[in-house]
Amino acid sequence: MDCTVSVRTLCEFTARQGDLDLRFTPAPTALQGMEGHGLVRSRRGPEYEAEISLQGVYQTLQVRGRADGYDPVAQQLEEIKTYRGELGAIRANHRALHWAQAKIYGHLLCAQRALPRLKIALVYFHIGTHKEDVLVETLDAADLQGFFDTQCARFLDWARSEDAHRRARDQALAALAFPLGTFRAGQRELSVAVYRTARAPAGGSCLLAQAPTGIGKTMGTLFPMLKACPDQGLDKIFFLTAKGTGHGLATQALGQINQQLQATDAAPLRALTLQARDKSCEHRDKACHGDSCPLARGFYDRLPQARAAMLNVKTVWDSARLREIALAHAVCPYYLTQEMARWSDVVIGDYNYFYDGAAMLHALTQAHQWKVGILVDEAHNLVDRARSMYTAELTQPALAAARKHAKTRIRKSLDNLNRAWNALHEGQEAPYQCHAQVPLDFMAALQKALSLIAEANADNPMLPGDPVLGFYLAALQFSVLEEKLDEHALFDVTLTAPQGRKRPTSTLCIRNVIPAPHLQARHAAAHATVLFSGTLGPAAFYRDTLGLPEDTPWIDVPAPFKAQQLAVHIVRDVSTRYHDREASVARIVQLVSAQFRRRPGNYLCFFSSFDYLERVADALCAQDGTLPVWRQVRAMGDDSRQAYIERFREGGQGIGFAVLGGAFGEGIDLPGDRLIGAFIATLGLPQVNPVNESMKRCMQQRFGHRKGYDYTYLFPGLRKVVQAAGRVIRSEQDTGTLFLMDDRFAREEVASLMPAWWR
Structure with a gap:
């Protein structure tokens, strides 16, 4: 097996050691890093060599890379790293990686130029002060070769194992038959x-x-x-x-x-399931670094054993199995999962x-x-x-919280930002308004604040939950998206008048539309x-x-279904438009109760809002208090949602009320007689409001006048209708009834967007 690997990849696999440390420290940008490297090189003598291409071989492994610089007079190879903050804040695991890279480059240079020994230097360059800190070791070529051979042997063992797995995997997949025997229609x-x-x-x-x-x-x-x-x-x-x-x-x-x-x-x-950090964290009261969390302490020292144990698991690597292996090796389950993505x-x-x-x-x-x-x-x-x-919001209350907790120098920059913020919405009378661009004065104040917070955070990293860090991260995202602001997004300002305050506050939003x-x-x-x-x-x-x-x-x-499986009724004498909703309640109650008497069983009723849902549910219960009714409520937790779904039992009878586009409009499976019908009292069209109207205008400018309405309102709304209706027929054996309760469902442009098999 012939294999080629970069110096960086080799070292990242074999030389990482110590703690997992994810304290947020702003790093130099790519441009700042390039400028820093250039400035360091400009300080060297005329004999200095920059960007030296190097390569070497260990058995069947070829290693390639580009060393930052070499001073042939001093016989010193340099690995240049730019940073912000204090030198002592550079993590130990990062320093170990830096030394490993420098030593690999050192061996490759010694082998290429037949050097008996070499000075290996880590040059840490502060992008703010332009100060260099140079750490130097003098090593014999034999010692450098020994280090190189050790790292390569570790990597090559793993690479051979991976190559064998890949070959076996591809051979098995080439011969794989369809697991279910026969294809469905x-x-x-x-x-x-x-x-x-x-x-x-x-x-x-x-x-x-x-x-x-x-x-x-x-x-x-x-x-x-x-x-x-x-x-x-x-x-x-x-x-x-x-x-x-x-x-x-x-x-x-x-x-x-x-x-x-x-x-x-x-x-x-090797199949891996990724899980969100908040669901994987074992110590939510601790920060992700070795001084706080025991599963971060020594993470990279124990990672190879945990990784090897995972490869012996022959089932899908789900969250439960990953957690079991991670805790057995005292490493963080979330970051072990991220590591295993490389080998899946x-x-x-x-x-x-x-x-x-x-x-x-x-x-x-x-x-x-x-x-x-x-x-x-x-x-x-x-x-x-x-x-x-690709949407980012900044709120003035978040800025106020950051100002309250910030130290003097940062607080002054946040005060300046607040003044620029107030000037931005000064004179805005409407609660919501779009602007062509973010004012330059505001962005200048924002960038100044970001820079100062970044410098302070590099010296003394802030912990999660710090209002200054929270505002910084939101502002950073806002700044990134502001640079890309064009006709595919909006910049809008929403005013809020807090109780007891004369001056309104606002929310600034870079709102992605396309x-x-x-x-x-x-x-x-x-x-x-x-x-x-x-x-x-x-x-x-x-x-x-x-x-x-x-x-x-x-x-x-x-679809494998037949039209006879689903009886579709368009109710033309009902309007669910906002101004007609009160008048529609009695007719909807009549339709629901009549269908339930005709064919008792489990039904779902979908509405455009919780208010509309409550009105109809109350009226139905007032008419017949014996009907089993359960309702979706705002902010239902996982347990409440599961309890709601479990009420749709086989052979059961009752009516579930839900909001279209919510948790029960898609993604739930109620086959057989767990659900035999649905009532949909809305076209699902997004609310006509200033935000959606601005989005419609953005769509019109990009795709044309008619498409602006369709893309903003019609298509997204009817998609929710079809998804909700799709809860009724789940297999070729199911039968059911669907009531589309609005006269607009009979329109040609609406009917044409419904599944063909319904007709």
Whole structure:
């Protein structure tokens, strides 16, 4: 096995030691780092050599890198590191990595130039003061070679193991048969389309697949993408979901695939489930560094053993198994999970792990040049989720809290920022208003405050929960997005008049409307991306908003259901428009109670708001107090949501009231007679308000007048309707009834967006 590795990658794998330390310390920007390196080199003599390309070989391992500089007169090799704050604040684990890199470069230089010994220098350059601190060791070439050989041996053992796994994995996947034996109706068509997309010769190929519930979309996408891995050289598959329920389905499908592999004596796939930090943390009262958390102390010293133990686990690496291994080796479960993403074949995680501005999986893909296949489950959710990823808010109350806790120099800069903030919304009479750009005076004051907080934090790192740190992180995100502000986003100001205060406060928002520009590079970074959902039309809406290539194909997989399974009733004598809602209550109660008497069973009733829901539920209970009724309420926790769902028992009778687009409008599975009907008393259209109207104008400017309304109101609303209606028919054996209660459902432009099999 021939293998090539960079010096940095080699050392990151073999030489990290000591504590996990995630205290926030602002690092120099890439530009500042380049300028710092240049300034250090300018201070050296005319014989100084910069950016020296070096390479060496250990058995079948080739190591390559570029040393920062070499002074042949002093016979000193230099590794230059820029920093902010105090030198003592540089973490011990970072220093160990820096020394390891310098020693590897030192060996490569000695071998290349036949040097008997060498001075190895770490040059720490402060970007603020331009001061250099130089740490020097003189080492014999033999000692440097011994260090090099040790690091390479460790890496090569691991690389050989990984190569063997990869070869065995690809051989097993090439022979893998469909785990379920036979394809369901529509499932084969979906799988063929995914396979063709994955086998496209050029990278960045995409597919939009609308496929109904009941055909097995999870297995129908995972299986063909895995089958494409051997021929296409795919390193990893990322299965991305909007909610935790998608994690479970993917884990189940991968478990079935692993059973199939093990039945043929093949090694199972390494499948990893990522979990949010707040759910993985064992010590929530402690900070992520060795002085506070015992699972961070000595993390890198124990990581190799924990990593090796994980590779012996033959089942899917879910959160429970990861936690068990992590605690057995006294390491943090969350950061062990992040480490194992490097060594997994399939990673299951939330959208943000690949699409967010600082996404871990995207960063790893870029750093290691992985060839990846992306599967985006319930992809209709990606539009709103991506908007939130690239939206940033600043609130004046958060600034006030930071000012209260800040030290003198920072407080003065925050006072200046507050004055610029007040000037920004001075004269604004409307509670909400869009502005063409963020004023330059405000941004100058914001950048000044950010710089001072960063310097102070580098000297004395702030802990989570500090209002100054909280405001700093929000302001940093705001500043980053302000630089990218264009016609795809809005800058708006919302005024609030606090009780007891004459002067209003405001919220500033860089509000993303069209996430396409942010997502285009993410699609291009993947070899193939498949976005699939039961509601993924019209195709142009998703191509436009998600930044997909114009030639991205769209398939609409036929549903395995028949029109006779779902009796669809459009109630034309009801209007659920805001001004007509009070008048609609009696008619809706009549329809619900009459249907329940005709066919007793479990039903869901969806409304546009909690207020509307309560009015109808109260009226229904007043008419017939014997009807079993349960209601969704605001801010339901996990236990309350589960209790709500469990009331839909087999053979049960009752009516659940819910808000359209909420927790019960999608992602829940109530097959058979657990749910036999639904009433939808709304088109789901977003509320007409100043924010949505501004978003509509933004859409109109980009896509045209008619599309502005459709993209902002009609398509998102009806998508929620179809998702909610999809709770009724879950299999080819289910039957049920659907009442669409609004005269607008009869309009042609609305009816055309409903599933074809309903008609």
